[in-house]
Amino acid sequence: MKKAAMIATFFLCQTVLAVAQTAPMYQGQKDRLDSDSNGTVERSEYQAFMTTAFTSLDKNKDGSLQSAEVDKVLTTQQFALSDANRDGVVGQSEFMNRVMNDFTAADRSGDGNLQ
Ligand SMILES: [Ca+2]
Numbered sequence: 177m178k179k180a181a182m183i184a185t186f187f188l189c190q191t192v193l194a195v196a197q198t199a200p201m202y203q204g205q206k207d208r209l210d211s212d213s214n215g216t217v218e219r220s221e222y223q224a225f226m227t228t229a230f231t232s233l234d235k236n237k238d239g240s241l242q243s244a245e246v247d248k249v250l251t252t253q254q255f256a257l258s259d260a261n262r263d264g265v266v267g268q269s270e271f272m273n274r275v276m277n278d279f280t281a282a283d284r285s286g287d288g289n290l291q
Pocket residue numbers: 210211212213214215216217218221
């Protein structure tokens with residue numbers, strides 16, 4: 177469980193950084209996301225991984241990410257950007273909107289998967 181949380185945390189951090197820099201995904205990240213190992217990361221695979229990541233990050237299990245829960249993976253600015261309704265926490269829908277926007281941004285060919 178602890179290991180899974182660490183992996184998720186690491187991945188989220190890398191995703192945020194990668195998208196911020198619009199850099200291609202690193203191979204290791206892709207392998208972790210490509211759960212059916214068909215060589216591409218489908219939108220559904222990414223979504224499933226990020227749902228797990230959210231659960232891992234939400235340490236007090238209240239359904240939202242407080243800044244203290246993600247202070248290792250998000251900067252204050254990144255947290256503020258994710259908190260769309262500015263209530264001081266990042267809810268699951270805010271989190272998923274953010275990461276799925278990241279997916280869309282990374283999917284340059286627009287075919288719904290990442291090669
Ligand atoms: Ca796949």
